[in-house]
Amino acid sequence: MTRQPFPLVLSAPSGAGKTTIARMLLKRRSDVGYSVSCTTRAPRPGEVDGVDYHFLTPEQFDAAVERGEFAEWAEVHGRKYGTLVREVKAVMDRGQHVMLDIDVQGARQVVQRFLDAVTVFVVPPSAEALVARLAGRNTESTEMLALRLRNAIQELEEAERYQHVVVNDNLEDAVARVSALIDEETLKRERLPALGKDVDRVVTRIQQELMARI
Numbered sequence: 001m002t003r004q005p006f007p008l009v010l011s012a013p014s015g016a017g018k019t020t021i022a023r024m025l026l027k028r029r030s031d032v033g034y035s036v037s038c039t040t041r042a043p044r045p046g047e048v049d050g051v052d053y054h055f056l057t058p059e060q061f062d063a064a065v066e067r068g069e070f071a072e073w074a075e076v077h078g079r080k081y082g083t084l085v086r087e088v089k090a091v092m093d094r095g096q097h098v099m100l101d102i103d104v105q106g107a108r109q110v111v112q113r114f115l116d117a118v119t120v121f122v123v124p125p126s127a128e129a130l131v132a133r134l135a136g137r138n139t140e141s142t143e144m145l146a147l148r149l150r151n152a153i154q155e156l157e158e159a160e161r162y163q164h165v166v167v168n169d170n171l172e173d174a175v176a177r178v179s180a181l182i183d184e185e186t187l188k189r190e191r192l193p194a195l196g197k198d199v200d201r202v203v204t205r206i207q208q209e210l211m212a213r214i
């Protein structure tokens with residue numbers, strides 16, 4: 001239970017490893033919950049509707065846009081993806097930071113809507129590693145692989161807009177780094193103000209004691 005839950009935006013070019021990092025963090029940290037996005041792309045083998053994504057038809061997606069159900073949405077690699085307002089609210093109502101695995105266009109919308117959002121961009125250690133990881137995942141057709149790699153160039157250009165950039169070379173190190181960032185941001189928002197008040201209280205008491213001695 002976190003007193004001041006914030007949205008944690010995780011973006012990366014396809015294949016850099018952000019979904020892997022997100023899943024590991026969610027297993028390790030009870031103070032972080034996941035916002036399950038909607039998408040019009042087809043499920044990959046092993047992906048579960050309602051767990052990995054809410055898989056919608058283009059018509060269902062557009063209807064949800066019309067009804068104003070998305071906190072943000074964007075077209076990515078030729079498919080639509082969106083964050084449901086109710087997903088974000090449900091996680092925050094449980095007192096958890098809400099992890100958003102979203103693209104750079106979505107991130108721009110989120111930082112305008114949620115001023116306290118923390119943004120993290122995950123980069124691969126090298127171009128070769130990115131290609132090898134994406135190809136090694138074996139989820140994309142040759143055309144989709146090429147499109148995702150082409151889009152990676154523009155996505156990487158957005159990295160400087162993010163508050164934090166994490167290199168996903170060694171997976172454990174990358175997870176530890178994002179976890180440390182969450183701790184740091186929690187500290188800034190929750191413990192520092194409380195510490196400030198504590199110091200104020202103690203200083204006031206000491207001043208009163210000194211005055212009493214004069």
Ligand SMILES: Nc1nc2c(ncn2[C@@H]2O[C@H](COP(=O)(O)OP(=O)(O)O)[C@@H](O)[C@H]2O)c(=O)[nH]1
Nearest residue numbers: 014015037073074076081082083101102103106
């Ligand atoms: N704007 C936006 N982007 C999303 C959302 N969900 C996923 N994405 C992004 O869509 C892109 C494609 O995701 P996906 O099809 O799962 O492929 P992957 O990135 O190769 O694993 C990634 O950049 C995701 O971060 C969402 O709700 N909104």
Ligand SMILES: Nc1ncnc2c1ncn2[C@@H]1O[C@H](COP(=O)(O)OP(=O)(O)O)[C@@H](O)[C@H]1O
Nearest residue numbers: 014015016017018019020133137168169170171
């Ligand atoms: N640090 C890492 N070292 C080696 N392989 C990794 C690392 N992180 C992720 N991977 C692998 O790279 C592939 C792409 O990771 P994934 O999390 O699906 O990326 P993204 O969500 O950014 O598209 C997966 O097969 C994953 O197991």
